[in-house]
Amino acid sequence: MSDQKKKLLVSAIENGTVIDHIPANHLFKVISILGLDSLKKQITFGTNLESKKLGHKAIIKLSEVYFKDEDINKIALIAPHAKLNIIHNFKVTDKRDVQVPEKIKGIAKCGNPKCITNNDNVNTIFYVLPKDSEKVALKCHYCEKITDPEDMEVF
């Protein structure tokens, strides 16, 4: 398939943000982490698109939506290779990578059922620790147990 045809699979936007190189199996997690399901803007996405790097990737195009670094970096836990293209007037005006944050608050559930955060009204806080060169682990501030981002449940 030519590049031109591939692009047509997900329509172009005039102004906004394109999030590319999301692993296809994590698309819906990315949607819930960024709270896109409650946004009233025009959003299109494609998934199971061929990707040399990821095998299958997903892409999200958001009209009139721009993200703060601290918000978009939350998806680095499950989509560390995601790329952001900032679009103005149909043109890419800026490109950004996501950065793995040191600490994340209130996005994900702790995997430990005996953790205080799963039994009382306490916001979760995780410290992001490097597991190996590719993956990270989330250590709960309260119970100190590790949650694997692959298994994490998003609020």
Add this chain to the structure above:
Amino acid sequence: MRHPLEGSARFASEVADIPVVNAGDGANQHPTQTLLDLYSIRKTQGTLENLNVFLIGDLKYGRTVHSLLMAMSNFNTTFNFISPEELKLPDEYKMYLQDKGLEYEEHIDITDNINNADIIYMTRIQRERFSDPMEYEKTKNSYVLKNDMLDGTKENMKILHPLPRVNEIHEDVDENKKSYYFTQALNGVYTRMAIITSILGIK
């Protein structure tokens, strides 16, 4: 504060405007036990530095083990972990030691590998920790320390246990001068007196 949920004491300390002492939060941590363990180790070994520490029994749910490991990791300790497969030390503590560049070994059985120990720290294996009760019956007698197993151990070696014990230290060990767990429990009284006077500002 002693509480069955993990992280409960840390949360309480964030919302209370008075000092909170964690007296055990679920299977997570037991820091006051650790202070008395450190006191007992230093008293018997003369130092906390460069010791060979064996932790034996339930290393998964044993909160005293988790706190002791974190505290002793500041003193260039070599750790040996002996536990049944189902009760092995959780990965987060192994990652913690790797981060600090400390050596550790894991074993399934108690053998003469205990001969180079400075401290043997026993913990009890509880029936309710096993998903399969038959597995518990098979396991419970494999982690019992008996007097004749101590013949080749070092002169300075001391046996600690947070107590209460079930059957993991045979009663014939109680008379051995290498057993220290009853004095260790007494040290707990002094250590906790010290903690309480320190938070009340009494000198």
